[in-house]
Amino acid sequence: MDRILRGGDGWQEAVGRALAQATRPIAADPRFAPRAATTGSNLPRYDRAAFPPARPAATLLLLYPGLDGELTVPLTVRHADLRAHAGEISLPGGAADPTDASLEATALREAHEEVGVEPSSVTIIGALDDVWIPVSNFELRPFVGAVAARPTMTPQIEEVTEIVELPVRQLLTDGAILDELIEGPGWQLRAAAYRYAGHRIWGATARTLAMFAAVLVQADLAA
Secondary structure, eight states: OHHHHTTOTTHHHHHHHHHHHSOSSOOOOGGGSOEESSTTOOOOOOOGGGSOOOEEEEEEEEEEEOTTSOEEEEEEEEOTTOSSSTTOEEOSEEEOOTTOSSHHHHHHHHHHHHHOOOGGGOEEEEEOOOEEETTTTEEEEEEEEEOSSOOOOOOOTTTEEEEEEEEGGGGGSTTOOEEEEEEETTEEEEEEEEEETTEEEOHHHHHHHHHHHHHHHHHHHHO
């Protein structure tokens, strides 16, 4: 696995094989599921059967060797004034548009709009399992893309305040997953999260990153 994490020769093919051979559904770490902050709290319980059909959405987990050669994923810090998920850390992505040819096209379009990555420069090498997001009722498909070298990225300032470049190795270190109290207006919950560069990564983004880490670990154990 270290060769992959260092962005060594053949890393794109190795990650593609790991995704293709991964056991499905990918084992979900139960710590990432939101839980009540305290006994008797009013954390909503979401019964998917009570929801209308989920809206399709897609996100792009983009991989490239960073400036130090380490395999890296860009994350966005959402603008604090946005109506949904303000200030949170996300992978580039969003709702499918009727003009998108596919969910893969949605992921590439959103990455271009949010961080300026040219779609034609990205090779899609696989996908992870869909993630249902109850608060917005989106069914999110995470695509894994690759570029051979660090792309030029420019945040869309109306939506993105910062681009955070996360080394994949950080997801696999001891103690990478933390159990945290997460609060918002009128609510509290507990959920697993990652921390990097002063940012907390939780929710659907953390679950997606955890799935990707699980795929790498499974491939390494099988090697």
